[in-house]
Amino acid sequence: MVRLVEGLLKGGGVDAGVERLAKEVKSLEAYLLAECRDKTKHAERERERDTQTTETLHELDRRVAEALSRQVDVQDGLALFNKLQTSVLLPTGIGTLDALLGGGLREGQITEFFGASPSGKTQVCHCISACAAWLGYPVVYMTSNGSFSPERLVKLSKHVLVHFDLSETEVVESLSKILPNVSVTQVNDTLSLISIFQGMIENFGYLQKHDKPIPKVVVVDSPSLHLYRDLSIGQQNFGKLLMTQLSTAMSELANRYNIAVVLTNHEVRQFSPLRGDGRQAAADRDHVDGPGASPATDQGKPGLGLLWQPQVNVRVHLKMHRVERLDDGLAGGPEGPGKESNERAVVCKATLIKSSTGNCGREAWMIMGNRLIQGIENPHNTENCEVRDVSVWN
Amino acid sequence: MESAEEEEVRKKLAEFVAADETCEDLLARLAGTQVEVRTSLPFLDAGARERAAGGRRLGRLRVRAGQVLEICGTNDTCKTECLLQAAATCVLPKACGGCSSNVVFLEMKGGVDPLRLVQILDTRIRQTQKSAGSRLLEESLRRFELVRCYNNLDLVCALKVLSAREEGERGQGSEGGDGNTPCRLLLIDDISAFYWIDKSFDASQSATQTSFGGLSSSRKEDKVLRTVSYNLQSVYEAIALNLKKVAESLGSAVIVTRNLHLPPQKGGLPEKLNLGATLPKAWQDIVHYRVVLQRPDAKENAFCAVWDTPKRPGEVVRFAVKDHILEALA
Numbered sequence: 001m002v003r004l005v006e007g008l009l010k011g012g013g014v015d016a017g018v019e020r021l022a023k024e025v026k027s028l029e030a031y032l033l034a035e036c037r038d039k040t041k042h043a044e045r046e047r048e049r050d051t052q053t054t055e056t057l058h059e060l061d062r063r064v065a066e067a068l069s070r071q072v073d074v075q076d077g078l079a080l081f082n083k084l085q086t087s088v089l090l091p092t093g094i095g096t097l098d099a100l101l102g103g104g105l106r107e108g109q110i111t112e113f114f115g116a117s118p119s120g121k122t123q124v125c126h127c128i129s130a131c132a133a134w135l136g137y138p139v140v141y142m143t144s145n146g147s148f149s150p151e152r153l154v155k156l157s158k159h160v161l162v163h164f165d166l167s168e169t170e171v172v173e174s175l176s177k178i179l180p181n182v183s184v185t186q187v188n189d190t191l192s193l194i195s196i197f198q199g200m201i202e203n204f205g206y207l208q209k210h211d212k213p214i215p216k217v218v219v220v221d222s223p224s225l226h227l228y229r230d231l232s233i234g235q236q237n238f239g240k241l242l243m244t245q246l247s248t249a250m251s252e253l254a255n256r257y258n259i260a261v262v263l264t265n266h267e268v269r270q271f272s273p274l275r276g277d278g279r280q281a282a283a284d285r286d287h288v289d290g291p292g293a294s295p296a297t298d299q300g301k302p303g304l305g306l307l308w309q310p311q312v313n314v315r316v317h318l319k320m321h322r323v324e325r326l327d328d329g330l331a332g333g334p335e336g337p338g339k340e341s342n343e344r345a346v347v348c349k350a351t352l353i354k355s356s357t358g359n360c361g362r363e364a365w366m367i368m369g370n371r372l373i374q375g376i377e378n379p380h381n382t383e384n385c386e387v388r389d390v391s392v393w394n
Numbered sequence: 395m396e397s398a399e400e401e402e403v404r405k406k407l408a409e410f411v412a413a414d415e416t417c418e419d420l421l422a423r424l425a426g427t428q429v430e431v432r433t434s435l436p437f438l439d440a441g442a443r444e445r446a447a448g449g450r451r452l453g454r455l456r457v458r459a460g461q462v463l464e465i466c467g468t469n470d471t472c473k474t475e476c477l478l479q480a481a482a483t484c485v486l487p488k489a490c491g492g493c494s495s496n497v498v499f500l501e502m503k504g505g506v507d508p509l510r511l512v513q514i515l516d517t518r519i520r521q522t523q524k525s526a527g528s529r530l531l532e533e534s535l536r537r538f539e540l541v542r543c544y545n546n547l548d549l550v551c552a553l554k555v556l557s558a559r560e561e562g563e564r565g566q567g568s569e570g571g572d573g574n575t576p577c578r579l580l581l582i583d584d585i586s587a588f589y590w591i592d593k594s595f596d597a598s599q600s601a602t603q604t605s606f607g608g609l610s611s612s613r614k615e616d617k618v619l620r621t622v623s624y625n626l627q628s629v630y631e632a633i634a635l636n637l638k639k640v641a642e643s644l645g646s647a648v649i650v651t652r653n654l655h656l657p658p659q660k661g662g663l664p665e666k667l668n669l670g671a672t673l674p675k676a677w678q679d680i681v682h683y684r685v686v687l688q689r690p691d692a693k694e695n696a697f698c699a700v701w702d703t704p705k706r707p708g709e710v711v712r713f714a715v716k717d718h719i720l721e722a723l724a
Binding site for chain 2: 064069071076237238243244245255307310311313
């Protein structure tokens with residue numbers, strides 16, 4: 001928000017009329033809104049009769065615009081291009097997911113992972129935090145459902161670092177570097193979440209000016225938990241207001257300080273329309289996915305409704321599948337052949353739903369466990385493997 | 395013999411009915427300002443030349459300086475993409491099929507990706523030029539300006555700054571005689587981004603009341619800056635007034651996107667839907683043209699544009715999003 005600092009409009013070398021008005025301008029909002037209505041009528045009526053007042057107001061306008069020009073953020077295309085060339089792609093720690101995102105998370109953008117529960121969203125968030133922290137970037141992890149687990153972070157860190165070809169000793173040493181870089185906050189409602197973001201926007205400017213490090217990744221898991229509660233309270237307008245404020249605050253933080261914001265969201269199913277006699281179509285009724293599901297839809301929609309959908313820059317859908325070997329051979333897990341591993345493995349399919357640079361619809365596969373997460377090839381392409389949809393509706 | 399009073403009344407009446415300017419003066423005044431702006435949008439430039447289903451030739455429709463085109467649509471109907479394509483057409487040099495003009499993009503919702511703009515410019519330059527691509531790319535990017543606004547009042551501030559900057563440049567230009575690159579397009583994405591925030595401030599409830607001076611003050615300046623309330627109407631009135639002022643002073647056309655916040659409908663939007671009704675009248679009054687974008691099938695790369703203002707029933711322009719252009723489909 002552009003703020004009018006008290007006394008900004010005071011200055012020497014102008015006539016007394018402007019000085020007096022300038023001292024009385026206490027609120028920028030009031031000035032901007034008042035001048036359009038009354039000033040227009042006033043200017044039209046009084047122009048021929050009193051040129052001095054019009055000139056005074058015109059001079060005040062000019063002074064206000066001059067003060068504002070120092071605060072309005074204008075960037076030309078070449079500066080944006082140079083910023084793009086020096087920007088960092090933050091790896092998630094999962095090879096196939098990085099390839100899906102075009103190299104990693106882009107700073108300055110909001111990335112959302114949505115899916116039914118469980119689908120690996122929190123696992124991915126922990127992995128992203130571990131990877132960014134190992135690279136030396138401070139991470140802020142905000143959780144609304146107590147989902148953050150330091151033990152899980154440590155286990156995943158070990159796995160991610162092995163993926164980066166570190167030795168056992170180096171892995172242990174790196175853990176002491178990772179953990180202090182991750183700050184965790186528990187958030188209990190949307191208003192607290194919004195105020196945390198607004199606080200960060202105000203304070204990070206000060207930190208940057210004094211060359212202090214600011215976070216590179218902010219993870220929020222998950223804002224939809226609180227926003228759904230707000231949407232259901234009384235009139236929906238209150239929930240929509242909070243949703244808009246939250247998304248604006250996140251977008252401002254990401255844009256101003258080149259921070260990658262990562263969110264999670266739940267999944268909703270599309271309801272099929274009722275027939276004229278009030279019953280659902282037979283195909284829908286018999287479908288195992290549960291009431292109201294559309295059999296033609298392979299993927300659900302992100303939660304929080306239409307207003308939320310345009311607020312994120314990149315959206316990835318996560319869905320769990322079970323892979324079963326049809327023969328008695330080796331399971332497709334990272335433990336490798338010969339080890340006693342299950343013949344079934346739970347894998348996660350990530351689909352790129354929204355992205356500003358295209359490639360939507362592409363998929364990436366990951367295998368997930370308590371202490372591991374790793375990219376794998378598409379199991380549909382593997383012989384003797386059956387891939388089954390593991391849905392919460394089954 | 396008429397008295398002095400009657401003589402004065404007669405003189406005032408004569409002044410009142412006297413014409414301000416002749417038609418010749420009007421045309422001369424408008425000739426320099428009513429510049430057509432090329433945007434390469436299929437529903438504005440190329441598409442307008444095609445024939446409608448009944449074989450009737452469509453009239454050309456292009457936005458001119460000072461006019462406002464509103465592009466409406468639900469989610470994922472490539473409204474922002476339309477703005478980026480129009481911006482690219484404007485900033486590219488004439489040798490690459492552009493207008494060599496400046497563009498100011500006022501971004502309200504964080505959906506503009508500079509990488510996408512660079513992708514469009516680069517592809518178009520490569521298609522028309524064999525060499526010196528990076529120089530042309532830099533030259534084009536210099537003509538593009540992005541202003542980020544985080545609420546509606548930020549937008550008003552940005553418009554004021556643009557207006558003041560133009561006045562300052564015009565003042566300097568008249569002294570030095572230097573021909574600055576004109577700004578031909580002003581783009582806003584999207585005008586309804588903060589609708590729910592401002593809608594929550596209802597004038598009938600306890601709105602923010604701010605006053606200058608004192609209400610009992612009799613000074614002329616204080617009567618101008620009176621008690622105001624912060625609500626949807628006043629904010630959009632301020633936006634409309636400042637936008638109109640800037641568009642006229644810069645001599646640029648304005649293209650604005652608006653999200654309809656409706657669920658996607660398979661059969662298209664209902665015909666009787668009053669699209670302008672959601673935003674206040676002050677905003678509706680400055681919109682000259684309105685087009686609605688729809689996406690019949692979410693899985694296909696095919697969009698259609700239907701004109702709302704002026705209404706052109708039965709005329710649907712279909713297009714697809716390619717790497718560097720919006721390609722009109724049959």
